[in-house]
Amino acid sequence: MLALLLIKRILKQKSANERKGVMRIAIPSETDRGLSSVRSGHFGHAPYFTIVTYADDGTIQGVESVKNVDHDQNGCGGVIEYVLGLGVDGILTVGMGMPPLMRFTQGGVTVYAETETPLVGDVARKFAAGRVARMSPDAACRH
Numbered sequence: 001m002l003a004l005l006l007i008k009r010i011l012k013q014k015s016a017n018e019r020k021g022v023m024r025i026a027i028p029s030e031t032d033r034g035l036s037s038v039r040s041g042h043f044g045h046a047p048y049f050t051i052v053t054y055a056d057d058g059t060i061q062g063v064e065s066v067k068n069v070d071h072d073q074n075g076c077g078g079v080i081e082y083v084l085g086l087g088v089d090g091i092l093t094v095g096m097g098m099p100p101l102m103r104f105t106q107g108g109v110t111v112y113a114e115t116e117t118p119l120v121g122d123v124a125r126k127f128a129a130g131r132v133a134r135m136s137p138d139a140a141c142r143h
Contacts (some may be wrong), residue, residue: 022061023054024088025112025127027120032065035121043093044079044100050120051088058128084109092127098140111135 028046029037040046046068053062069082080103083091090110104111113135117123126132 022056023090024086025052025054025124026050026083026086026088026091027052027123028068028091028093029065029120032067034063034065035060035119035124037065037120038118039094039120039123041094043083043091043096049083049086050124051086052120052124052127054128060124060128063124080104080107092123092132093135095141096135097142098137101135101137101140 026049028040028043029048029050030040030046031037032048034050035052037048037050040048048065048067051064051066052060053064055061066086069078080100084104084107088109090112091104092112092114094115095113096111101111111134112127112132114123114126114132117126123132
């Protein structure tokens with residue numbers, strides 16, 4: 001329920017021309033298999049991002065896999081800028097450090113954390129059902 005309320009709140013903040021009634025969430029993934037992919041435990045080193053598009057009623061409207069930029073070449077900052085450029089409203093991750101959390105937040109991307117669900121499709125449905133919370137700064141990795 002919380003995710004659905006957040007989806008509706010974000011959609012209200014966006015103009016109809018910008019979002020056309022959808023919310024896009026990036027999920028760090030190990031493969032390009034969409035909802036069948038295994039989630040990546042480290043967003044910066046994830047080989048792919050699965051972008052899940054939700055309708056304003058919370059249903060999954062679309063799924064696409066995009067290859068991540070090379071973390072070793074671009075650094076964490078390059079990965080963050082890449083994700084910000086994807087036009088997503090949120091990122092649903094296992095975890096991340098405080099600097100990326102702050103950069104995403106400042107860039108208008110909400111960070112959600114969920115540490116128990118291994119498959120992208122399962123966590124995407126869990127998000128739609130309102131069973132995923134925003135990431136607290138206290139939960140940021142300290143590495």
